[in-house]
Amino acid sequence: xxxxxxxxxxxxxxxxxxxxxxxxxxxxxxxxxxxxxxxxxxxxxxxxxxxxxxxxxxxxxxxxxxxxxxxxxxxxxxxxxxxxxxxxxxxxxxxxxxxxxxxxxxxxxxxxxxxxxxxxxxxxxxxxxxxxxxxxxxxxxxxxxxxxxxxxxxxxxxxxxxxxxxxxxxxxxxxxxxxxxxxxxxxxxxxxxxxxxxxxxxxxxxxxxxxxxxxxxxxxxxxxxxxxxxxxxxxxxxxxxxxxxxxxxxxxxxxxxxxxxxxxxxxxxxxxxxxxxxxxxxxxxxxxxxxxxxxxxxxxxxxxxxxxxxxxxxxxxxxxxxxxxxxxxxxxxxxxxxxxxxxxxxxxxxxxxxxxxxxxxxxxxxxxxxxxxxxxxxxxxxxxxxxxxxxxxxx
Ligand SMILES: C[S@@+](CC[C@H](N)C(=O)[O-])C[C@H]1O[C@@H](n2cnc3c(N)ncnc32)[C@H](O)[C@@H]1O
Numbered sequence: 567x568x569x570x571x572x573x574x575x576x577x578x579x580x581x582x583x584x585x586x587x588x589x590x591x592x593x594x595x596x597x598x599x600x601x602x603x604x605x606x607x608x609x610x611x612x613x614x615x616x617x618x619x620x621x622x623x624x625x626x627x628x629x630x631x632x633x634x635x636x637x638x639x640x641x642x643x644x645x646x647x648x649x650x651x652x653x654x655x656x657x658x659x660x661x662x663x664x665x666x667x668x669x670x671x672x673x674x675x676x677x678x679x680x681x682x683x684x685x686x687x688x689x690x691x692x693x694x695x696x697x698x699x700x701x702x703x704x705x706x707x708x709x710x711x712x713x714x715x716x717x718x719x720x721x722x723x724x725x726x727x728x729x730x731x732x733x734x735x736x737x738x739x740x741x742x743x744x745x746x747x748x749x750x751x752x753x754x755x756x757x758x759x760x761x762x763x764x765x766x767x768x769x770x771x772x773x774x775x776x777x778x779x780x781x782x783x784x785x786x787x788x789x790x791x792x793x794x795x796x797x798x799x800x801x802x803x804x805x806x807x808x809x810x811x812x813x814x815x816x817x818x819x820x821x822x823x824x825x826x827x828x829x830x831x832x833x834x835x836x837x838x839x840x841x842x843x844x845x846x847x848x849x850x851x852x853x854x855x856x857x858x859x860x861x862x863x864x865x866x867x868x869x870x871x872x873x874x875x876x877x878x879x880x881x882x883x884x885x886x887x888x889x890x891x892x893x894x895x896x897x898x899x900x901x902x903x904x905x906x907x908x909x910x911x912x913x914x915x916x917x918x919x920x921x922x923x924x925x926x927x928x929x930x931x932x933x934x935x936x937x938x939x940x941x942x943x944x945x946x947x948x949x950x951x952x953x954x955x956x957x958x959x960x961x
Contacts, residue, residue, distance in 0.1 A: 624691030628656025
């Protein structure tokens with residue numbers, strides 16, 4: 567069987583992810599699948615249009631597709647996958663939305679779909695292709711100018727134990743062994759190896775909860791095709807796409823401060839390195855990186871820099887995920903608790919997309935002024951738009 571057929575066969579028999587289908591909206595908010603958040607994160611300001619076209623490439627059972635449809639109600643979402651069984655579940659999950667279309671096809675053939683897409687999501691897929699470069703190039707060709715792509719691929723360093731177990735199962739399963747046989751062998755290995763075993767410990771510490779489900783266990787350990795990356799090979803892949811790297815969508819992990827904050831001179835030295843060398847340094851110092859999640863963009867990509875003058879003129883929109891609203895204690899976009907003062911609540915309450923930051927501050931003076939506004943921006947509590955009526959800032 568060729569690689570694509572083997573991968574298809576795996577996901578026909580074990581559709582992924584195995585999350586139950588519900589009639590209620592998806593839980594919480596995932597900003598990476600919101601066009602206005604992705605745009606604000608990558609380019610500093612809200613997008614001009616929300617009636618965009620989204621592609622979910624390799625949608626599986628549609629867990630991500632559901633967020634894309636729910637969080638971008640004015641967009642149309644096309645979701646494709648190789649596996650008919652996965653698509654059948656995705657169809658059930660997304661039937662409550664009128665803006666989703668599903669199709670069984672390989673992402674290598676996306677060129678056959680009409681037109682371009684403004685936002686492409688491809689999570690957990692490219693690393694299962696025989697030739698991820700060809701897959702990424704096919705997707706890149708469908709990304710509209712000014713469009714953004716969100717990708718997730720596996721990291722080699724943090725999957726070291728997983729890859730050893732995959733190989734061990736392969737040896738015991740032999741070529742002709744079924745996936746079910748591989749599943750049985752894998753489960754038995756984890757039951758048999760000593761508690762102190764490094765592979766067992768990694769499983770217990772990081773993965774055991776999700777791997778209770780057979781589909782997750784097979785996806786992780788009985789996998790038939792997986793190419794993992796390090797920072798150097800990841801950027802080789804990205805360079806082949808011809809797109810621009812816009813940043814990791816888990817930026818906290820990639821902060822030198824997180825690792826070296828107790829030695830400011832080392833932070834300074836690390837931050838003076840060029841971006842790729844700095845990222846490599848971070849993964850060498852914290853090799854727990856099991857995946858890379860990031861945005862790419864197709865030029866033109868104008869980044870808005872919010873100098874103080876420009877920030878005062880910006881139109882402010884309160885983020886739609888702040889619920890229930892109004893409240894002084896909230897979860898931010900990464901589900902961290904944030905406590906707001908009464909004035910901050912009043913300020914955010916006024917962020918209706920029609921008033922400027924300066925006007926809002928005049929009505930609701932915050933103790934640290936723009937510094938407090940920047941803090942709210944870091945917590946994704948508001949989004950900014952250029953006020954095209956405001957006098958242009960002198961350069
Ligand atoms: C690990 S699942 C990820 C599903 C989903 N993106 C998610 O994150 O929940 C990988 C999915 O990619 C699909 N897939 C693998 N190769 C593909 C290809 N060449 N074209 C389209 N889908 C593919 C598989 O069928 C499977 O449903």
